[in-house]
Amino acid sequence: MSSTWNRARRFIWGEIPASKEERKLLLKIDWFILSYCCLMYFTNYLDRSNVSNAYVSGMKEELNMQGTDYNKINTIFTCGYIVGMIPNNLMLQVVPPRIWFPLMQIVWGVLTFCTSAVHNVQQIYAIRFFQGVSEASTFVGTHYILGSWYKPSELGKRSGIFTSSGLAGTLFSGILQGAVYQNLNGAQGRSGWRWLFIIDGIITLPIALYGFLVFPDVPATTRAFYLSEEERLLSHDRLEPAQDVDRHGLSWNLMRRVLGRWRWYACSLLFAISGETESLGSNNLMGQWLKAIGGYTVEQTDYYPSGMTAFAIVSTLVCATWTDYTRARWPVLVYMSVAVIFSAICILVWSSPTWLKFLAYYVAGASYAGQATTFAWANQICADDDQERAVVLASMNMWNNVINAWWPLLFYPATDAPRFRKGMIAMICTGVATLAVTWLVWYLERREHRIKRTCEIKNDAASLDIKEAEDENEKPRSASVEVHPTSVGQRAVAV
Template identity: 40%
Template sequence: MATLPTKDVAATAISPVLPPSPPIDDAQWGEKRKPLRRRVRELLWDSFDRSPAERRFIAKIDFFILTWAGFSYFSKNLNSNNLSNAYVSGMKEELNVVGNQYQTFTTMWTIGYVISQIPSQLVCTRVRLSLWCPSWELFWVIVTFASSAVKTPYQLYACRFLVGLAEGTFYPAVHTVLGGWYTKQELAKRACIFFASAFIGSMFSGYLQAALYTGMNGVHGLAGWRWLFVFDGVITLPMAVWGYYALPDLPSNTRVHWLKAEEKELALERMRKAGKHLEEPFTIHGLKRILKKWHFWVYTAYYTFFICSENIGTYMNLWLKSLDRYSVSQINTYPTVINAVTIVTTLCYGWVSDGLQVRAPIVYFSLGVCFFAACNLAVWDGVPFGLKWASFYLTGFAQGSGPVFLTMVNEHCAGDSLERKFILGTTNSVAYAFNAWIPLITYNTNYAPRFLVGNSVTVGLIVCAAATLTLAVWLQRRDG
């Protein structure tokens, strides 16, 4: 196993670097000033100006990784949205859902989602991702099929908990894989493409429910809402099986047959140039090392503030309903524009972030837009109708900066493989642990659509997020 020179004590204590390879052209890695034409080509798509061999390599990993990750995330978000669609399409009456039982469905999912992420990331330091992730995907499919057969709310409680447990292993693991294979010129785009696929599922859910309810309600004795879960399982099953073949683990331990030997060497060379290290298994000593650094505390704090501030746009339908001027179809359709805004801005963030090689400015921009929208909705009285409407849509600018921030985490923790995996898990897990109960207090539906407390708290959360991001940027620059 190759090691760093003895004079580099700090890096050696973390993990050995990837094996050295013959030098490559520095211009290929952006270390020389590039002509404008070449920079424009790279802004459009980063592999356009690479060597033919590297273009083929990038195209391969794009196809295999992003098809599995994107379609899987699409189906998971489709499933989450289908729960609410099923509730208003007959599930409430058929299962006799009363009181706060619907909220409990979401709570059970959140509990499973939160508790599985950190343990899963630690297991991934010792178990191959190509076995771990697709196996949980298959488990998710089984539980989703089971959700279509529940007879009581309590059975659905169990299903939602197990679905959350399986989903919790997915998101941080995908970012671990992306960070392992892509360079700084490529990573943000792929992270944003992956993230945007979830919101396509959100937009698609309502139309799917309408189609299934119309065409499948009563077929084989199943209500239309039950067919939603059957459909989720059917479209996800091929992706789960595909994952066993498509997921390439990491460059240091990949065994996939679709990469040639020279392409595996190229992957190692790319990661060596990016300063990334061989994988380190989880140990108590390694965990203590992580907790002594600022990365865990500051990155996790930022992401918690960020996630908890995202709830502001989810209540547009309650505002529209309170106006008594829109049909049920309009109330359900108009808020989906927020998802469209999120998809467009997410992809723009990824391209600009990689093209200009900036991370934090993208996140600051999204926070600024959301701060403006949150202030308008917090003031409420005296804010023109059109500005309120625009403010709800502007909240869609926020979420797409999440993968850009995680790209920043991926890059800054690249030199410590255990820390990188651990923090990718803790940021999401801790954030959703807080987000499970904060909206129940701040966005109590008894105060809809004004939500003075909720919108005001969101303004404060955005300010805290910006302050924490500033601290992170300062500490990163201090560390060099």
């Protein structure tokens, strides 16, 4: 019974620490790291999703938004996100994360308040650019922190929980917008969508204060009040020998290491492509579809897309749990790709019944399962070089957003609602391309492991040869002493 329970526990929560001290440490870092990172990412995605929910809840009409104005808001946010990506992750090498994360959160919280007072879409453009710069610290920065504290066997599940917290923000945003529209629309002369941003800002700022108080930085520099000196040492020593979690000074050698290996190129390409499978959700295509075909209330247009987000959360947590148990990351990307190809085909065939389109949009939520898995995979691949890991994680998200800056304008413009024919064809191609690049990363990782094992075997053989040679050289000095008689007595002769 005990062994069955242990297997179930290992499957659900990852590898069980061997000692009581390590179990206690893991409990602490789970509580303080995951609680803050998840709350931070929750408010991050709450803010992002509020724009799409506000758009279908009166913002479009009140600000007289035309054509692709909505897509331009997302594109400008993405441009800011791209600009802030690598600088934010490198700042974590200079400024303690317990300072940098909450500081950036305060910046985007204040900007969220400002969004509630805009008078035209141009003001939203400016605000969203600077929000993108500040919010760029959250996603890859947290994956860098998770990779600094957790073993590979623990990483997938924690990455999945973190990613799911962002999806929970998306889910909550739709529910919150519906409730705000019902209860606060017109209160004190403000539209419901304006109240949404005010409430979002109110939620954000206390969480930033919580980060200042409890976030532990990284194992090499942590001074968290809840960790003893023994736990600080254990947090560093318990990680695998090949896992580099020390702080190093920045140098030009970093660029040579990053550009001289396959990791930066392959991992960046993987998320640059696979991240676009999230387009159905990130552009709220289901909400735009419901608004365009008509027959649904504002509240229904806000609520119904939440089914996609709910399926995304379940897929992310189940897949993350499975990958930690099996240590295989690539099957999740296969599952995700097949799901979005199925969804795109169902929506592309416009004569398909409405219930099938609902199902297709919900199943497309599986695309979000790839976020946690892809970044856990990159953390695992780059575990032996802390600085390279920081750059690779940032670059993955940066290149995805470079594509995402123009991708929706080209394939998912608001003017294409409700059919999004070009977008569905692009989604099928994206799914197929993701399968191909997944195979490439899997192959390169296996090849690197084979090369490392071969080098280790050769080094061991060389060490053995050297040792044998040294032993041979030692033999004359350690040989027995024979005694030969001489005419003047006896003399010891070493043979």
